[in-house]
Amino acid sequence: MPTHPLNSHDGELSPLQHDFPFDPTHGHDLPRLLAVEAPEGPDDFAGFWRERHARALGVDPDPRIEGPWTTVDGVRIADVSYLSTDGIRIGGWLTVPADGGVTQGCVSTHGYGGREAPDPWQAPARTATIWPCLRGLGTRSLLPGVPPNSAGHVLQGIGSRESYLIGGCVADVWCAATALQRLVPEAAARLTYLGTSFGGGIGALALPWDDRFHAAGLTVPTFGNHPLRVTLPCTGSGESVRTRLAEDPAVLDVLAYFDAATAARHLRIPVHVAAALFDPSVPPPGQFAIHNALAGPRELLVLRAGHFDHPGERAETAALEEAQRHFLSTAGRTEAPHPAA
Structure with missing residues (x-):
């Protein structure tokens, strides 16, 4: 699949009015965004993630249906939980077609706002979807001592690559796939796989090493190109990382192992990316760095804005969800299996 914008936002549009003390485009138009590159990463980047993936596959997730099933608009919904690495039990939901006709599965993650309920209409028809709240977040996976807000969560354990909580969130995705199966x-x-914002970045980190996944949709993904990202002010989790880096420059050495754009260099399955031209929370250059680095078939939908109310947003969101459902239903079906990078 060629890389191309799927909408008309590459044309001239009136600037979005805002009161942020910085420019949420960071001076990047679409051609410049499409030229943003990804860091090479440490020499042992792939080895680090393969070892963590192997560790997660060794976990018995002991998945449990908790409570009764309910049926809404032709979809059955149940609370679920499963074990992830470090002995942490993750909570979430499972949705399946009410008539039982399942043709594919999906792991769907959330933004840094967490999740209070599943959104079954986001996944294609005939899909069994697990909707985990990744560790420390959402209504189902809060942890003692872990701030549930983005500013605190993104710094948890950042002193080393082994203790950084983001690595545990990636493992939660792998264990969710095992639990779903x-x-x-x-x-x-x-x-x-479906992931938005925080979940988009987590997906880019998780997917290259797990050959169980066939296609993915990443919307306004974060954690892309940390060396560039930490120079760009924002209202999201990146701002607390910028502040921490000013106090401890060694943090950048840890972040090098958690760069979603570096990981995208190893990601060979078909991926649909929705990236925004204007985004106060996740700087657009980081979003596009992930898309630009993808090693396999890719499709791009250019959003006028992310994390920001704007004219036409409802129609833009509807077009995005329809495009992703179609992509996840069809992408890669005629291609040979692709081994993990």
């Missing part, structure tokens, strides 16, 4: 075996035939 245990709960709905038919989901293993074709496993996909």
Whole structure:
């Protein structure tokens, strides 16, 4: 699939009015965004992640359906939980077609605002989807001593690559896939991924090493190109990282292992990316760095804005969700399997 914008936002649009003390485009138009590169990363970047993936695959997730099933608009919904690495039990939801006709599975993650309920309409029809609240976040996976807000969560354990909480969140995705396959075996035939903002960055970090996944959709993904990202002011988690880096420059050495754009260099499955031209929370250059670095088939939908109310947002969101559902249903179906990088 060629790389191309799927909408008309590459044309001239009136600037969005805002009162931020910085420019949420960071001076990048679309051509400049499409030229942003990804860091090479440490020599042992891939080895670090392969070892963590192997460790996660060794976990028995012991998935549990908790409480009764409910049915809404042709979808059955249940609370679920499963074990991830470090002995942490992750909470979330499972949704399946009410008629039982499952043709694929999906792991769907959330932004830094967490999740209070699943959004079944986001996934394609005939999909069994697990909706985990990644560790320390959401209503189902809060942890003692871990701030549930983005500013604190993104710094948890950042002193070393082994203790950084973001690595545990990536493991939660791998263990969610195992739990989903245990709960709905038919989901293993074709496993996909959906992630927005925080979940988009986590997906880029998780997917290159796990050959169970066939396609993915990443929306306004974060954690892209940390060396550039820490120079760009924002209202999201990156701002607390910028502040911490000013106090401890060694943090950048840890972040090098958690760069979603570096990981995208190893990601060879088909990926749909929705990236924004204007975003006060996740700087657009980092979003596009992830897309630009993807090593496999990719499709780009250019959003006028992310994390910001703007004219036409409702129609833009509807077009995005429809594009992602189509992509996750069709991408890669005629291609040979691709081994993990």
